Amino acid sequence: MSEFKLAVQRFDPLTDAKPRLAEYTVPMREGMTVLDALLYARDYLDHSIALRFSCRQASCGSCGMKINGRPRLACYTQVEELGGEKVVAQPLDNFAIVKDLVTDLESFFTKHKQLMPYVLRSDAQELDHPTAEYLMKPEELKKVLQFTYCIKCGLCTSACPTVAMDVKFPGPQAMAQAYRYLMDERDEGGEKRLEALDTAHGVWRCHFAGSCSFVCPKGVDPALGIQLLRRHVLSGKAPRKQGEGAKVWSAPAGSTK
Amino acid sequence: MVETSRHDILIVGSGIAGLRAAIEAARISNGKLDIAVITKVQAMRAHSVSAEGGTAAVLYPELGDSLESHMFDTVKGSDYLADQDAVERFVKEMPGEIYQLEHWGLPWSRREDGRIAQRNFGGYTYPRATYAEDKVGFFEMQTLYDTATKYGNISFYQEWFVTSILADGGEFKGVTAIERKSGNFSQILAKAGIIATGGSGRLYSFATYAYSSTPDGMAAAYRAGIPLKDMEFIQFHPSGLIPSGILITEAVRGEGGVLVNKDGERFMKKYAPNKLDLASRDVVSRAMMTEIEEGRGMKDDASGLDYLNLDLSPIGGQKIKERLSQIREIAIKFRGIDPVEAPLPVRPVCHYVMGGIDTDIDGATKLKGLWAAGEAACVSINGANRLGANSTAECLVWGKITGGEAAKYAAARPQASVPGELSALEEKRIFDGIFHGKGGTNPYEVRDALQKEMAKDAFVFRTGDGLSQALRTIRELKQKDFLHCEDKSRVYNTNLSDVLEVEGMLAVAEVVVAGALARTESRGAHFRRDYPGRDDKNWLKHTLAYAGPDGPRLDYSTVAITKYQPAERHY
């Protein structure tokens, strides 16, 4: 059975002055992902390696890390596809390190929350006590669908040069989600959203390096989201006003539901 | 003194059930109650994101669907072990939940007229699985998490590992937990609690579940004196991809994919001449295990797993690329095989647990002030076998119900307090017993040995002898000196929580096996080779397992039968 070298960046803030690379020898097997390799090392070679992981099928967004220099999901990267002799796992850039491969995403989640990632409506009673669905054509849904695929893994934000320079910049993830809720036919909060975005640290800081879209494992294309968002901020026109969101379905006259 | 914080309601678990409960409690309390959600992974990472296919609800009675039909399908699917009063309440609540998630922004797939689309799912008479592409659970989680951020009175303890439930005088008082980031141990007190810690699928290494699906919450409830119900019923899906166990959905067989053995024979012809590869999950899984046992499977050398081939070639390359793009991507990314060119190695895989913490129809446990919801709970609507698309639905309905009940209860209660020694004892157990503990056995190897035993004797086919062996193995493993921790740092010490997980897994595995050994009949997902028939005279009852000094003590409770008398199941 062939083997390969797995280098893991280790750092414990309680004992270490700076990070170092530790090397482990891992037996290769067909179909092995980088996450499999890390768990092999953790379970049988060194129980103290710290990493995040959960679903192992690229849906939960836990295992974002830098693998051979590029932000990726460990579960979604085959050892074989890396091609080389050695796999190097390091924590994501642009976030503080908690320990080893684990980074602090608190500010990342806060920025997402600040841009109001929820439907805003004027029909409060219907919103929380629905009588039927808000009508939405498949083509209307399609306009936002790609942006709904975001798993909040943070790869884009870790690759973003603007985030690296300006800690207040919301970052590609939060802004792509702002665009998604702005464009959702059901949402009526556009004016409020645009106001929140039109600040010095908002949309204007992005200079379209495009690295966010390049590393996104879900095809979200946050750079596109930011670009489209900018047009709305520039024109100052919300796609919909209060009361203009998608209408609730009601039974055609004379029928019973 | 152990550090203490207080809330009105504490919800353990941030899956679909936990988040739905939090939102319900937040909104009915009009901002007045202080609600905390505690989760061992970051809140949006819960296992629920993995659900793919659908959420069941009756949305189109005008097209012939009905609540009665959803109810009957569920009861029949459960092999008559479901409580029919609970099922009735469930089907009535569900349509509202679909609309509620829709209003909160869930991108449900739509019909041309703009209304919500639904599709077929195994075991249902009408196409009532509501879907959002093939990412149903993911979108439900996203919608609930994003919506929860709207409420100022919901706070999150993210990456806090709950180690025990605090109870005093027969009442729930709170939990103890370790904050991963700091390693600090705290007690979090609350007037009311909800356990929504999900299923226990990781008792098996070959599982469709997330790695985080260990039975911590069930084990904590069990240790607190609350019985676990119907734990012997575990669903095995026919097609888990070798070696990871990632789910290959039934849609592949629906589109024309076929299972073949090592001789290239389409073996389902022998076992289900009519429905073939699309027979019900338990039937196909049993057929596959028979083929493997009789030497017509293949072996994956690296993982040591036996498998059969799922051949997609009858579907045709073009159609695979168009309709099964997600599956193709999974096969390439996680196995390095393009199903257009070669068959996929698959075998039966642990997919869902029907049992859980015993609750009444309102989700209340036997401990006053504590509720349970979602896969961690057993209400029971799933009985001996759940239907696909009913479990995310159950999480929504009992998330809502328990959130509401807990809010009503908490509003009328004084602040919780608890004798100091309870948490101090737990701290000692963890830090003196494990963090500073000594031992020669690798806890990860104990986990491996447990999973191996469960896969051998508590799998698709069971026998009295095999289950007795499993019980012996589990008891031997419990005696091993694995309660120690190599990682000496307090910061983000997953080694410590992993040991706690293994301890809980052993306790819950013992309950599964003891229940299965006692149940001398075959019903739903529980198949005893030595008792191949269903025995309503003796076994139309729920198993209740209480923690005792020498392992579980079994008791039984009656099944609520209201509308449908037990009949033989035919599909």
Ligand SMILES: Cc1cc2nc3c(=O)[nH]c(=O)nc-3n(C[C@H](O)[C@H](O)[C@H](O)COP(=O)(O)OP(=O)(O)OC[C@H]3O[C@@H](n4cnc5c(N)ncnc54)[C@H](O)[C@@H]3O)c2cc1C
């Ligand atoms: C591959 C797959 C596909 C599926 N597809 C479908 C489908 O199409 N339709 C359907 O209806 N069902 C489906 N299911 C089943 C369904 O996904 C689950 O039953 C459901 O998501 C369970 O949700 P939950 O809220 O109960 O718990 P989970 O989502 O499992 O969440 C558990 C929570 O508890 C927390 N937790 C656990 N232990 C601790 C602890 N010690 N301390 C603190 N927090 C803790 C976790 O952090 C997490 O937040 C599928 C399951 C799988 C595996």
Ligand code: SF4
């Ligand atoms: S936009 Fe893409 S890279 Fe960024 S957090 Fe979302 S899924 Fe991850």
